[in-house]
Amino acid sequence: MTDVLPTMPGLPTGETVVDDTPPMTETREEFDVEIKGTVGAPFVDDPKMSARHSNVFYGEKQAIFDVSLDIGRNEIIAMIGPSGCGKSTFLRTLNRMNDTIPICRVEGEHCLDGEDIYAPDQDPVLLRARVGMVFQKPNPFPKSIYDNVAYGPRLHGLARTRAELDEIVEKSLVRAGLFNEVKDDLHKPGTGLSGGQQQRLCIARAIAVDPEVILMDEPTSALDPIATATIEELMDELKSRYTIAVVTHSMQQAARVSQRTAYFHMGKLVEVNPTNQVFTTPQHQLTENYITGRFG
Amino acid sequence: MSIQTILLTLVALLLFSYFLGRKRSLRSVKKGRGGDKLHSRPAYYGYMVALWAGIPAVIVLLLWTMFQSQIVTSLTVAGLPETMQAESQGGHGLVINEIMNLADSGMVAEKSDPTLKAAAEHYLRLRGISHQAIAVLALVAAVIGMLLGLRMVRPDTRARNVVERAIVWTMLGCAAIAILTTVGIVLSVLFESLRFFHAVPITDFLFGLTWSPQTALRADQVGSSGAFGAVPLFAGTMLISAIALAVAVPLGLMSAIYLSDYASPMMRAITKPVLEVLAGIPTVVYGFFAALTVAPFIRQAGEALGLDVASESALAAGLVMGIMLIPFISSLSDDALSAVPRAMRDGSLGLGATRSETIRKVLIPAALPGIVGGILLAASRAIGETMIVVMAAGLSANLTINPLEAVTTVTVQIVTLLTGDQEFDSPKTLAAFALGLGLFVITLLLNIVALKVIRRYREQYE
Structure with missing residues (x-):
């Protein structure tokens, strides 16, 4: 990790790291620049989601340290940082997916449209219908393409008739840019699709329940460059309708799709700024080290 | 030497x-x-x-x-x-x-x-x-x-390749032994059954409604006419197996779901071995538990309700057998459910499904082959189980579907036909082989049906 490349401005080759383990903090002494709070502009006016003083623990171990961040309406915010920096963990606090991990504990204030999502009267199940999620590895259910997309609408009773359900399925597949490829095979298993198609199927499945926010956890890290490009175009189209937070290991991806970029380091939020600013004139030494490929 | x-x-x-x-x-x-x-x-x-x-x-x-x-x-x-x-x-x-x-x-x-x-x-x-x-x-x-x-x-x-080939042949040999043994058993049962069917017409055996395997030693003996109708036996087997599965499948499946998805690690660490102890209890012990504890209890309960319950009843045997089968189903189903990738659960939960919706709609379909496998194993055990039935269900070959009466099963009759000093050429003893063949065919059919079911409904996950 200390391979010292000649520092050059611009974008180093991004890398795809498949990281399945729960995020952990790591010590990197060479770059142990002290992080005194977040630099840049973490807050926006009228945010869709917001986190204040977010702390997340896995058992005794703290994975997120005092993160405060706003996610604006209809924007794509990218979260970057080295493996184990807590960006995935932070993403999962936003729809309470961390609740499914027994040893995980969340502190701080997390709001969706100003409502505390961790309030006792909040139902995490309904929250997850409003804040959808797309995972790192495409995970279509072992059902037909149709049933995959219809899964959420059926759960939440979004369609009263078969025709309505058909319409939702078609609309979701169209929005996910998959409809033309699968319109004749709707009753074939979703697991039979290629990796990129499976991931778009998962996106269609997520938007079928008509969420307000879509969280994407490294949505293209298991895909080839062409499938990645398709998904990135799709994200750009989706942002007119949804708010998107995407965790990515690829800095080019962050640069291409997002309006704001948040850089995480060892469980702390180091810098949040408009994307072009982060990649051209990073404010923090750690951000600069990361985007110039000194580590990561 | x-x-x-x-x-x-x-x-x-x-x-x-x-x-x-x-x-x-x-x-x-x-x-x-x-x-x-x-x-x-x-x-x-x-x-x-x-x-x-x-x-x-x-x-x-x-x-x-x-x-x-x-x-x-x-x-x-x-x-x-x-x-x-x-x-x-x-x-x-x-x-x-x-x-x-x-x-x-x-x-x-x-x-x-x-x-x-x-x-x-x-x-x-x-x-x-x-x-x-x-x-x-x-x-x-x-x-x-x-x-x-x-x-x-x-x-x-290329010594390494020679050794490799030798290993392949060794493994083939091991597989062949298992297959050849099965073939041998089937053939021996088949030939003895054919001898039986020379003495007793096959239609009498398959469709006869009375079972009374007595053959005369002398021609003038009283009660010399034997009846070899196997229907009551197979009906008894089915009745007891059905009761056993009706107990074991819901209990086993529910406990598997609890263990794999709800239990805390502590709870799981304690419960799973304890459940598996059930599988280690000798069936004889289950048998006297059924005969001495459960059967009298059912009889008393029946009397309290004004029902006429035989002291040896299909219900007692079936209930205890069901308890015996729980670990087969729960253990295999638990393994199958736990093997479903975490991404499936996350995907479903992330769409706003509750845990039980996730289990019903995603986990169970994905784990179905394992679950059906467990049920099938349990069914085979139930059909082949002998000891509990001998002790708790009696020997009288009643043709009934009333679980409160005494019934007998194929295996029990095989045991009574073959225990003691017997001549191995009378229809009475040969009947045991015909019954054995019948059991074999039933379990085979069960396997084939289950395989078809799995293939039809399987939801493959990668």
Whole structure:
């Protein structure tokens, strides 16, 4: 990790790291620049989601340290940082997916449209219908393409008739840019699709329940460059309708799709700024080290 | 030389040839015969030479065990006087048996015929020679094999591939043994059943509604007419199995779901082994639990409700059998559910499904093959279970679907037909084989149906 490349401005080759383990903090002494709070502009006016003083623990171990961040309406915010920096963990606090991990504990204030999502009267199940999620590895259910997309609408009773359900399925597949490829095979298993198609199927499945926010956890890290490009175009189209937070290991991806970029380091939020600013004139030494490929 | 000594010597020889082969391979590189680098690592040359030594010896030993008694006996018979030879062929080997008994009892029967005595001595001598011969033959085969093997040790010999092939053949052999044994069992049951069907028409057996397996020893005996209608037995088996599965499937599946998705790690660590202890309880213990605790309880409960309950009832046996089957279903289903990737659960939860919706709509369909496998295993156990039924369900072959009456099952009848001193050529005992065949066919059909079900409804996940 200390391979010292000649520092050059611009974008180093991004890398795809498949990281399945729960995020952990790591010590990197060479770059142990002290992080005194977040630099840049973490807050926006009228945010869709917001986190204040977010702390997340896995058992005794703290994975997120005092993160405060706003996610604006209809924007794509990218979260970057080295493996184990807590960006995935932070993403999962936003729809309470961390609740499914027994040893995980969340502190701080997390709001969706100003409502505390961790309030006792909040139902995490309904929250997850409003804040959808797309995972790192495409995970279509072992059902037909149709049933995959219809899964959420059926759960939440979004369609009263078969025709309505058909319409939702078609609309979701169209929005996910998959409809033309699968319109004749709707009753074939979703697991039979290629990796990129499976991931778009998962996106269609997520938007079928008509969420307000879509969280994407490294949505293209298991895909080839062409499938990645398709998904990135799709994200750009989706942002007119949804708010998107995407965790990515690829800095080019962050640069291409997002309006704001948040850089995480060892469980702390180091810098949040408009994307072009982060990649051209990073404010923090750690951000600069990361985007110039000194580590990561 | 006894067979143990032969085997020990062989093992020693194999070890010796291993080291010899290994050493030779190392030396051959130094001498540079055929190359300066070994194709395989030296140990493989050792294995190869050991294989060359071992396989011929094993073949010789196998042939010997298959044919030695035949050869020795026929030689003994050939040594007998003419009159006795004829007798020994006609008298179903009676003479031969006598000779063997004489030989094994160490010649104590002084009164016996001197020719027989002589023949017995001859037999013993022949057997001794055969033992010596085999020792020599096996070891010679091993040594020749070893020498041949050693000649093959050259740097360019692909010893590793030879060993690999030998391993493949060994595994094929192991699989073949299992299959051949099954075929053997099926055939033996089949032929005995055919003998039974000569005595009792197959239609009487399959469609007869009374079971009363009595055959007369004398023609004028009272109650000499036997009835071999198997329907009540199969009905009893089905009734008890159905009760058992009705208990075991819901309980087992629910506990599997609880264990895999709801239980805390602590709870799981305690509950799972305890559940599996159930599988380790001998069925006899279940049997007297059923007969002494559950059956009286059901009887009393039935009386309290004004029902007439037999003291040995299908319900008691079925309930206890169901408890016995819980671990089969819960353990296999738990494994199948836990094997469903976490991404499936996350995907469903992330769409706003509750845990039980996730289990019903995603986990169970994905784990279905494992779950059906567990149920099938339990069903086979239920159909084949004997002890609990003997003790708790009785022996009377009632044709009924009332679980409060006493019924009997196929397995129980097989046991009662074959225990005690029996002649193995009366329809009464042969009926056991026909029943066995029937059970076999049923379990086979069950397997085929289950496989079809799995293939039809399976939801494959990657």
